[in-house]
Amino acid sequence: MSETNMDVGEHAALFPCGSSDHEDCGLRLILDRLGEKWTVMTLAELTSGPRRYRELERALEGISQRMMTLTLRRLERDGLVVRHVEATVPPSVSYELSELGHSLATRLSEMVTWSRKNKSLIEASQAEFDARG
Structure with a gap:
């Protein structure tokens, strides 16, 4: 090796x-x-299915409108999110995970499971390290 x-x-x-x-x-x-701070949380919000822009914005407490727009555009550019526009007045815009986005969300779910399982071990290690000072 x-x-x-x-x-x-x-x-x-x-x-x-x-x-x-x-x-x-x-x-x-x-x-x-x-x-990027909002990427994983945005992907997580979209795992349950398509969401309208305002629904996402409300779900991601603390995100600014500018950051929401930037995050969605970047995810769309990367092929992880698909944007749908309905020709209504006013236009209705929704977002959903692409097939590629779903495959990434599956991996992120594994990471979340791992972090939940190991959180106390990591915190104990950090406390031990900090105590050695």
Whole structure:
């Protein structure tokens, strides 16, 4: 095993995408999106089905209209969300996860489950580390 490879058991090996000895696998691309504050919460809100803009805005307490618009546009650009406009007066706009968005939401659900399961272990480790000061 190389120094840049980590043994992750039965799962695929993790490589630093984009390093000089490994091609760019797109990990940085998705981490840029997931690192944005509202992305994961927006995806989570859309897992239950299509939502109108205002419904999403109300569900994501604390999000500004500008940030809501930017987040949805970025997710749409990445192919994770589909925007639908109905020709009503005023126009009705709704958003839903694309097939790609659903596949990502499934992975995020696994991460949430892992974090719930391990939250107390992480907090205990942090407290121990901080106590060593």
